[in-house]
Amino acid sequence: MTAQVAVDAAQAGERLDRATVLLWPGIGLRGRRRLIEAGGVLVDGRTRGAAYRVRAGEILAAVPVDRPEAHFAAPHVPLLFRGAAYAAVSKPAGLHSAAIAHGGGESLEALLPELFPESPALLLSRLDRLTSGIVSVAFGETAAARYRALEDAGAVEKTYHCVVHGVVAAPFVVDFKLDTADRAKTRVRFRTQPDTLRHTFVSPLSREGSLSLVACRIAKGARHQIRAHLAAAGHPLVGDPLYGRGEEGGLFLHCAGLACPVLDVTDAPPWTVAEAAAAAGANAKSAE
Known part of the structure; x- marks a missing residue:
């Protein structure tokens, strides 16, 4: 450096x-x-x-970055599945997925040796720091390459649960192109992305007043795909500081399912729709 x-x-x-x-x-x-x-x-x-x-x-x-006292340790990352070649853990909100040299915050990647001391582990997926839920792991490059091939073939399905503003009464698909290059905020191009592996499939689950709990299915995914796609469709996520209103209480986005030939894992969200409604209500009152 x-x-x-x-x-x-x-x-x-x-x-x-x-x-x-x-x-x-x-x-x-x-x-x-x-x-x-x-x-x-x-x-x-x-x-x-x-x-x-x-x-x-x-x-x-x-200049040196002062590292704050650790807030996350291995016990904060529940193990969801452990096999010979793959594993899955539940990343808490507030923890980065990938490690960054010279500072920049705690990461799940830095905890992998403690979580899996007997096997060198590689991250197969990443979640935004504010997003919680399933992160897949491979033990060795051969297993990682097989998973990547399954992703490219459309054989990996990831399901996210999120709470959005507005009433979602029926399933819909968001197929807008996304521009993620060299910017903190993903730009929506509002023209069709021909690659269906980059589409977001949205299904309603429940409602709480003017908010909806929805399931979003994606395949490979792009940075901030669900957050940007839902906001562009008129349904920003509750608690989203980039694409929504940034309500206090966190981002209500959680990777709840991952299904493919080598992994089949589920993980319930750590929050409820009622908590999202309370956060949205508090934000509306403070804006008055």
Whole structure:
């Protein structure tokens, strides 16, 4: 990791999260954003946001990120299934899936050696930090490659439960294209994505006033797919700070099922529709 670097004319005008590749060449864009949010870089001695446009001559300096006292440990991650080649765990909301070097928050990936001390484990899926539920794991590259092939063949079905604004009375499909490149918020293109593995299939489960509990089925999925697709369809998720109203109480999105030839796992949400309704109601009162 480079301790500091000067912005030259070629980088002038770039977003800070892109320019910091000079400091952290081995970390992806999302990881750099997390480090910036955690205060891991200074621009001429000042903290700046990820969208800040750097200027020629400014000094970008990497600084140590204080790691808070751990909030998550192996006992906080229930084991749902353990086989010879695969396993599945239930990730709690608030825990990152993948580890980020040099700081950026706790992660499920960092807990894998403690969860599976007898076998090197690889993440097969990732959930947003705010999303809870099933994360699949493979023991070895051969098992991981088989799972990826099943995903590509459309043989993996993931079911999420979420609470959305509005009344969902009948099943529907959201097939909009999504642009996830180089941005924190996925952009919906409002034109049909021909690849059905990227579609979101929505079915109503129950209602609580003006809120609906729905099941969303996806195959491979893209970053923020369900959150962006449901918001674009007029049904933002309760508690979504990016695509919805950001109610307190957390994001009401949970991976509740994963079915494929090598895994068949279910995991009930840790919340109720009534709790989502209470969060939405409190948000509406505070906005008055």
